[in-house]
Amino acid sequence: MAEAEKKLVDKYNISDVAEYACKLNEACPVARVNPGFSPEKIAKLAVKNAGELLKSPMIWECLACGLCEVVTGGRVNMSYFVRDMRRRAVAGGFCGTATHGGIMITAQRMSDNKQLKPNRTGWITKPLKATFNKGKYLYWVGGAPFFDSVMPELNTGALDSARAAILLLNRLGIEPVVLKEERFSGHDLLWAGDEKGFRGLAEKNLAAIKKSGAETVIVSSPEDYYAIAKSYREYFGELDFKVCHITEFIAKNLSKLKFKEYKERVAYHDSCRLGRGMDVYDAPRQILRAIPGLELVEMKNTREMAVCCGTSCWMNCNKYSKLMQVNRLKESADAGARVLVSACHECVIHFRCAMRSEAWRQVFVDVKDLITLAGSLLED
């Protein structure tokens, strides 16, 4: 048995899974739909022969959604175990199946290249106001420009969300810095087993943020927020700037914003990274409650028990992912919602993809991005 893997099993208390097996198998969103997968199965194999687990598709099927941590009260750290195991697997030549022909992951790896001068701010046009050099507040766009150009068929609307975010910030009197040389945060590479790529991107990004002199970085995507606020700290120590998610920033300044009426019943989907990852549950809900006419309903699985949207870091999407998405959409319809709102672009993309075929006809729900919704409802 490989020593390095055994250390990981001990480090993250994987052998304790047996104690919580029933609870974990019931809570795990993948195990609910995929009979070939469960946290218990991973743990059993890990304890018996961790080297064998590296070759198993299970470590790629796990969503690292963080529910195991919640259920076991923080005792078992399945997400980090899977993250580190993937790194070992990739080193050994085993990898999951990248989605979208691998273009998203490849683009992220290529983005770690000093010679390339990224050019991803073309979408900022009048009347949006932003600077590209120095400033107190920095708006972190993330992969949105790529989502729109790689998946036009899904109508991702990721850039609409970014535009709405800048509009909201402008309304608060802030003209944020948007980095021309912003690169991918590295979240997806880290969680897809490419630590070297993550380090490269992180170093370049930290240098760029430092150069801008920003005191507060306002992040649009929950995954990037998690990467900057948690993983950058983990790898590079304390940050010399503040980080917050756009919903937190807007929620703090709600008194300065006025929204038009929006008469719908809305359910809010907690994304894994923003909710369980960063403990941001109330800010998005505060924004929704500030919209007149909007009725916020809670789904059966909500807040820290929310169910993942079915795919992460552009790896391993399959029929079970779709099933998870359809089930989540049904859950929102069962709660009486007509619109499902999420603060994560990727969740929105995944739900939209799940609705674009036979299955959507079973569910009559609209999926919307929170920031886009808030931006579109701003009083003139």
Place this chain on the structure above:
Amino acid sequence: MGHSFIKLGKSFKIKPIENSPCSLACPLVTNVKAYVSLVAAGRFAEALEVVRRTNPFPGICGRVCPHVCEHECIRGEIDKPVAIAALKRFLADYELRCGAMPGLAGPVDKRTKKRAGSVAVIGAGPAGLTCAADLAREGYKVTVFEALSVAGGMMAFGIPPYRLPKDILRAEIVAIENMGVEIKLNTRIGDRLKFNDLTGKFDAVFIGIGAQRPARLGVSGEENIKSGIADWVSLLYKSAFGKAEKPGNRIVIVGGGNTAVDCARAAVRLGAEDVQILYRRSREEMPAFKEEVDDAEDEGVKINFLAAPVRLLAEKGKLTGVECVRMRLGKKDESGRRKPVPVENSKFIIPCDAVIPAIGQQVEAAFLGSKHKLKISKGNLLEVDKDTMATSMKGVFAGGDAVAGAASVVEAIAAGHRAAVSIDRYIKGQPLKDKKSALNEIDELTLEFSVPRRMSRNAGARLPAEQRKHSFAEVEQGFTKAQAVAEAERCLRCGFCTECEECVGVCEKKQVIIKPAGLNDARMLREPGMLVRVPQDVHRKIAGKGVISSKYKAKKHEISVFTSKVDEHLCRGCGLCEEICGYCAVRVLYRGDGVFTAQVNEDACRGCGACVAVCPTGAIDQNHFTAKRINQVTGRNLRSGKDRFPIVVFACRWSNVLKKMSGKLPVEVVGVMCTSRIISGDVLRAFENGAAGVLILGCADDACHYEFGSRAAGENIQRVANTMSLLGMNRSRLKVVKIPTGGDADPADMVKDFVREIKKING
């Protein structure tokens, strides 16, 4: 009508055909069998074109047509009729969703002919717009005058949005405007512009103003009532444009037609507590669509059959109730329906605060002015010659509800067509009636079937009744692509040849001609698959079994099959493959437990690999040109070679690029069956691994072996190009060259040119 398809040469001839009952039942004689067969073959663009030959409003008729065709369908004698209307609707929706379909330049032919002569059309309803479209196609200058601020007539406001959404209507009217028809909204004839001005200014005038004056109930007490009688026109008009308020809380609607049911359902949606329909005959005689009546009842509308109003009750001019009398059915009257007779001593009172008469419609003829010469019938409708649609005034024609009273959209379209023919003749100075132009008598169809397999009728999804009650959102959600194909496969293709006339265009040697019936009879053709462009039997052998037998040698050659295959575990049933495939070779199927996955029909797959490139999860791979094989080039370290500037060339095999390339070139070549197989991720990976440039060699758009190959390839390449510029890469490192057909251009030169360009970029 009857004609036969004769292929010269020895292989087959097609039996002279009779027309099928569905087509004969249709007022437009739409070639139902042809488009249903084309749907079954997955050729949606051609199918829609067949519909449009006779019907400019496929999306609308697919929703609201009374579909008499289905009542005559022979399949209905075995199990249930083919859902013809829903298929028509599917085609229109599919076009709206996917844009103009491959193979069609656009939804309509642009106005190509120009002819002297101008025509005024009064009323932008179905009759007027059809007439206008036909005449515009003939080259006349047509101006449509519409009193309201929207075009569509009854289709715009008479049919509520939960049956016909506004965007569908809008799209089909835009298509007509694109043909060169000018529609002047907010122009009521009789206000500033007089009817007499039109007759002077235009060569001919068509009146299609509909019948919009509600008939009065004609019962005692009606004249004393000041509030409580609502009229259906304004109720439906206002609810269509979102301005309506409920006319009362307890509403009685008198009548049994679609208008009555529409009013009732609109009233429910506006929040009325108690909605009741009074109809003097029984359920069987009710002229409204059965589905609509059922839906209305689901939504809580009560229907009081065999009851008629006799008196309206009021207090201080305010309606308080309707006194009714029970009826029973007596002997048949002229219309063939049993006449209702009052039952003695059976009067009863229904308390209510609003009554809506929906018992008949009349023409609003005031706009004509006082001195017009038009004959108006007793029932307050315009009188015309039934064949030519000519009124009693020279150069003035009329059709639609204004002539027929309340009727269906499809009947109005038929009238519009007939009027257009007459107007064309009138302007040319030809006699209006021509012996030949009258419809031929058609023989009764004699059918011989071995008893077909029973197949259940497909139904699209619908909004549940609870959700319907509170919104004007469309109730019927329509077919999915797979459902449409499955439903079309139920058609028995009565009369054998499907008459789609596709063979004429397909035959390159011009061997297929269409001749009048009665000349030949020969073998029957039942398979819609006859439309395939390669000899079917050879293709089957290649694709299906992987074995081809040579004509000259007895030996069998094993050849590799290029078809696609699906990894069911990875497939999420998103349907992108189904949408891209022009051969319907991939379908998403339900596998139970809420799981949908795709399946490849190897017989139909032609091996272009377009589905492989669009699959978001990597579930589809192609035999022979596998992901693994492509990865051998794009996935390895290209920097390690001798070349300072390694170049990867993706080449389509059909363009024979690889053969034509003379001499050895310093590039890595990846062969694919079609450039649509190229995954955007693979191109980017080649750059990641050190390629200085990527060249994609494909066929010219018109020379693509597959119908949609070049288009699909363009979309994938666009993704890479966008990603490259976002990353800050030089976009000219990626180049697409379409090799022109026929020319003697050497692809090797193109590669050499590209190598030179790349060297230049790198200085």
